[in-house]
Amino acid sequence: MIYTITLNPAIDRLLYLEEVMESRKTNRIIDVAYDIGGKGTHGSYTISKLGVDNVALGFMGDLNADKFQQVLTSKKITHDFCLVKGQATRECYIVIDRNTSGTTMLTEKGLTIPRHSVERFLDMLKTRVNSNDMVLIAGSLPTGFELPDLEKMIKILKEAGCFIACDLSGETLKMAVELNVDFIKPNEFELTDLNEDGKDQIDFLRSLNNKIKYVVASLGEDGSYCIYNQEVYKVIPPKVKELNDTGAGDCFVGAFLAGVSKGYSIKETIRLASACAASKVTHSDSSTFDLEDVEKLKTQVEINRI
Template sequence: MNEVLLYTLTLNPAIDRLLYLNEKLERRKSNRITEVSYDIGGKGTHASYVMSKLGVKNLALGFAGSQNIDKFKQILSEKNMEHDFTIIDGRTTRECYIMIEPEQVSAGSIMLTEKGFHVEEADIKRLFDRIKARVKAEDMVLIAGSLPTNFTIDNLRQLLRILKEIGCFIACDLSGEAIKLAVKMKVDFIKPNEFELKQLKASHESLFDTVKRLNQDIDYVVTSLGEKGSYCGYDRKIYRVIPPKVKEVNDTGAGDCFVGAFLAGLANQLSIEEIVKLASGCAASKVMNKDSSTFDVKTAMELKQQVKITQL
């Protein structure tokens, strides 16, 4: 059997600019920044970073702007991430501004995101051709995050059809009309959060019932409930997952960390219980760190032993 290769597809990546404040953020006041740092942004790139740290071979794909490509690649290099982004000439990869208050006063990070650049049909074709040339039936592909300007639902439908024709495992961490399309096309994995799941449920359904129904057609259905944990639907069984209690510093990227670790566990052919424990442990470690993607593998392995799983 050929080695499984994981691909992440971040169609609207970002450079995260983390702004550390010396006091609680207040209106009508000069809020002073004590430190500025940079991190990779975008759900797919976060997942690639997790896979790389866990030793699972993967390649980050997507679009990136030429105007700040050196900064973008520098961050990817610092994260030891393999990548092959489709470069859009004359465009700038968007920035996200994440304000982080001191731990003792923080109620969670504050994020401001730019919209992202416009892609043309020729750019989309270049990316799709790259995917057709690389991805094989035994591979796994994660499509994660927002869609760039001018990348339509029809473009997403075309992308999913390409991957369906290849026959690879398709994972989607999307929202809005995009996640609805992924459900309709019966991909292999979805991870809606609680709000996104409510958009997928029928009026008479509970969240549990919705996960159960979606799991009839989608092999893996994971719904994140924040610090309350998650539901995981697999093989028409529903698991309730309670994560360990940790001190939260920055929750940005925790869900992405969960997805990256979950798919890494799948690639390593772990049991569903071990996969969920690994993903929950990595996500718990992530929220203890300041930036958007960092987690500690050793801490994650310790935390995963505290994850509680119940089959409902």
């Protein structure tokens, strides 16, 4: 089983405008749609769509739990979120215009998790996760769930012997690296922060791979590096017409883990993940991708071993 953990999930409210948003002007909304928000839940959606069983875990507020669960159900995401009383799951407002000049995101701070809820969640993981499972920890920490709690959670998962993937940033990413998880996906800025001694980029990626089984480094428009078994692959994604890049990285991670769980080769896994992410950016919401497009786009992914 694959478990995704989204500690600070969201409901994405997509606001569609006829024209580009401008200040000092009445910007008229012509349509409103809802999508699931939060990196781990995006991963769950992708994994599910690729036919791999998984369960989305994390925290949700009871004040808008019905709305949050409706969105999860509409995306066919199996879930078991811990309910936090007196709190609301945050909403993210994503502004999209017809001219596809890019998106603007406004996000609420999110939940405050009481101490007893943190402990209950960690105890649940001890009894639920075993050595045959994969766990994805993705996204930001909510108020009340501190860095030591993340450390404790990763150590619980390591004791269980499961595969641990982390799509984190800042101090949480550094924590994941220190604890030798199985998968990380830093972007170019996060990679610079990790590389405190200023080593050659490729040499540094290989040094990370000594401790971490899969290292994927996002390079923005320049594609990505994937390092596995000390082999470095430069990956150039397909060229597509972009509508909304929100969630593309999450889609990549979900597809990558689905490929690993299915026993795909590293190149097959990279092609699948890159194609899913490329398909995702052609859609206006935060998570949707098309399986037929993925099959076509896989042939357009360029992979070169360095």
